[in-house]
Amino acid sequence: MQKHPHFRSQFIKSCVSRFRTEHSSESAKSSMGIPLADAIEQSKRLAAYQAVDNHVLPEHKVIGIGSGSTVPYVVERIIAQGKEVNKGRVFIPTGFQSKQLIVDGGLTLGDVDQYPTIDVTIDGADEVDHALNCVKGGGACHLREKVLAEAAITFVLVADHRKNVQYLGTNFAQGVPIEVVPFAYAKVLQNLHHALGSPKATLRMAVKKAGPVVSDNGNFIIDAPFGREHMNDPYTIMARIKMLTGVVEVGLFCKMARAAYFGNADGSVTIRWNDGKVETINAEQVSEKSN
Numbered sequence: 001m002q003k004h005p006h007f008r009s010q011f012i013k014s015c016v017s018r019f020r021t022e023h024s025s026e027s028a029k030s031s032m033g034i035p036l037a038d039a040i041e042q043s044k045r046l047a048a049y050q051a052v053d054n055h056v057l058p059e060h061k062v063i064g065i066g067s068g069s070t071v072p073y074v075v076e077r078i079i080a081q082g083k084e085v086n087k088g089r090v091f092i093p094t095g096f097q098s099k100q101l102i103v104d105g106g107l108t109l110g111d112v113d114q115y116p117t118i119d120v121t122i123d124g125a126d127e128v129d130h131a132l133n134c135v136k137g138g139g140a141c142h143l144r145e146k147v148l149a150e151a152a153i154t155f156v157l158v159a160d161h162r163k164n165v166q167y168l169g170t171n172f173a174q175g176v177p178i179e180v181v182p183f184a185y186a187k188v189l190q191n192l193h194h195a196l197g198s199p200k201a202t203l204r205m206a207v208k209k210a211g212p213v214v215s216d217n218g219n220f221i222i223d224a225p226f227g228r229e230h231m232n233d234p235y236t237i238m239a240r241i242k243m244l245t246g247v248v249e250v251g252l253f254c255k256m257a258r259a260a261y262f263g264n265a266d267g268s269v270t271i272r273w274n275d276g277k278v279e280t281i282n283a284e285q286v287s288e289k290s291n
């Protein structure tokens, strides 16, 4: 693998900081006896590597890079394909974080207004259901992510096994991220509480700043939890939320992905395809390809 020391330190930092917020107990162990921290990171890495190996081919010249703590492994694997193949490519970010990953990795940066058709976009997910609907926006990037998902000929999700669920809202309980223009947030909240069936919807507040989270687009984010009756049919609730005046984008991506890759605790990778096929690549095959 080529060396990009600054890039490596950046993506490791990004993984570690996200990781700390996800795991309060650093000493917790997985069922395989591996510290939970390492096991989850390994699952993310395996899913990302396998997805890149299967979908980012030498003929692909315009590549969308998603956001979150799994995506640095995607970029790492793409860099490992070598300078020769990457010099003819342009990479489109979904936000500030992925832009940094692209630049720090020595890759060529582009934007979706220059490249409205993308060969392949690979992105993380907060949760993915049995029909490849997913929740995105845990990092407030879902507006740009959805544009790049739509622009992509092939859109692929990568995640660890905790995100692989039958119904959305199973593990990711904070709710559906909704990007809203700031002045409309109170009205959108009122509509979510009283008209759309999400009485616990809240404005997302920043952690190291007083006040709300502000997205890369200058907007606010509402997190709206919905019950199973809505999550059985995510497209319908997504469309209803999107119709609220002031809503810019909803973090429900319905049947957009060609495939979702999940790294498992035992080192295998499960691939769910949009035709309903489910495939598991065992640990030996995965690690052969990943080392």
Ligand SMILES: O=C[C@H](O)[C@H](O)[C@H](O)COP(=O)(O)O
Pocket (backbone or CB within 6 Å): 018, 066, 067, 068, 069, 070, 071, 123, 124, 125, 126, 135, 136, 137, 138, 139, 140, 141, 142, 145
């Ligand atoms: O806004 C953030 C994005 O939708 C992320 O792709 C999503 O939150 C998943 O992130 P992670 O890979 O860190 O679980």
